[in-house]
Amino acid sequence: MAPKVEIQAVAKRFGAVEALAQIDLDLQANEFVSLVGVSGCGKSTLLSIIAGLQRPSQGQVLVDGQPVEGPGRDRGVVFQTATLLPWLTAQGNVEFALRGEPMGRAERRQVAREHLALVGLTGFEEAWPAQLSGGMQQRVALARSLCYRPQILLMDEPFGALDALTRHDMQELLTGIWETHRLTVLFVTHDIEEAVFISDRVVVMTPRPGRIESARVIDLARPRKPEIQSDPRFHELADSLLRGIRQQSQSGQPDQLSQTGQPDQPDRTG
Ligand SMILES: Nc1ncnc2c1ncn2[C@@H]1O[C@H](COP(=O)(O)OP(=O)(O)OP(=O)(O)O)[C@@H](O)[C@H]1O
Ligand SMILES: [Mg+2]
Structure with a gap:
């Protein structure tokens, strides 16, 4: 089946800042994909290009095979703050x-x-x-x-401003809605455990310029209940994603890393 969303060689510049370089990513229909990565790696920029709120400097985004020219009712967007009237x-x-x-x-x-x-x-x-x-x-x-x-829901750290308990309630609510309505979701979060809990796939981005570093399929059974967070597989997935992000956030100092040979010192855990 053709992907629901196709991001093709998307690049975005803001003056001298190369916010995104050569992003290629497909979202399958009904897939729940999270985007994670250090602050400034271009997650929001990518989401807003898919939403049609910003234009890419290069490349294009297709929804159902049609190029995105601007915002549309096929794509719902939720930001960190509710911005209600x-x-x-x-x-x-x-x-x-x-x-x-x-x-x-x-x-x-x-x-x-x-x-x-x-x-x-x-x-x-x-x-x-x-x-x-x-x-x-x-x-x-x-x-x-x-x-x-909308068939597509784009969410930029939608629960980032909420306390932990409320966030868990919202994760369950969203998972429930997604399981019944079968939306295609792109979900930006800083919270790796949140990403593992709700996603089918987690995409890790790296900064300067923003690129896709890796992607991980989350092969945990659904429906997911909060208890899954005590499953060893859950922690394996979260740890391996966190290592990927930590590696890239330290990759500005490759010499130092190769000297120690241990890019994953536990001193930065938590
Ligand atoms: N309107 C803008 N004008 C200039 N630079 C911008 C603009 N929007 C984003 N940038 C730059 O592009 C890069 C990516 O920003 P973006 O907000 O997409 O990152 P992010 O991954 O969402 O970060 P965070 O996790 O902090 O929300 C950053 O270097 C940022 O400073
Ligand atoms: Mg952002």
Whole structure:
């Protein structure tokens, strides 16, 4: 089957900064792929090029074989902060995203309600963003980006600002939605365990210029429950990814590394 998303030789420059160089990556339909890598390696830049919010300097992105020319309703985007409109209720924020859809007022209300229910916010339809916790605001943001039924969901550290418990709830919520709705997801995170827990494949990027260093298939059974985090295989995968990232973040000093012959000293663990 043809890939859902094809990233072909994408490069991006900001003046003298080569943010991305020669990125080639395919996302299969219904695949959940995480992007990890040190700060500044170009994760957000790549995600926003796929979203159509930025243009690549070279190369192209295809969705269902068609070049991305700008943002589109085939791709929902969720950022680290919810960016809700403060003067609209939860329901109002989701309905606002549906403006321009060919549906009447009553249907728009209904679709917004259904999507708030999907993210567990039944009963909070009339709450204002300021009355909602960070996790609940992020649920509204998720409902907002799912309500027009995109087949692709692009998420840039969507749970990065949440506390650990809320983050786990959100990971389970997202996994559940993905398992039932079979979306193609590209998920940027700094949290390796989060990436292993939710992904089919984790792609490691390296900085200066941003490139894809490696990719790892996460062959853990689904559905995944929190208990999987005590599975030795889970830790094997997380450790090997972390080693890959640490190696590349130290690769600015190759001589030093080859001198010690031990790029994986445990002193940088944790
Ligand atoms: N609009 C911009 N103008 C100039 N430089 C930019 C711009 N956006 C990103 N960059 C540069 O491109 C590189 C990649 O940035 P990007 O934000 O994509 O990294 P990232 O992997 O998302 O980092 P983080 O993990 O900190 O979010 C960095 O060197 C950054 O400074
Ligand atoms: Mg970023």
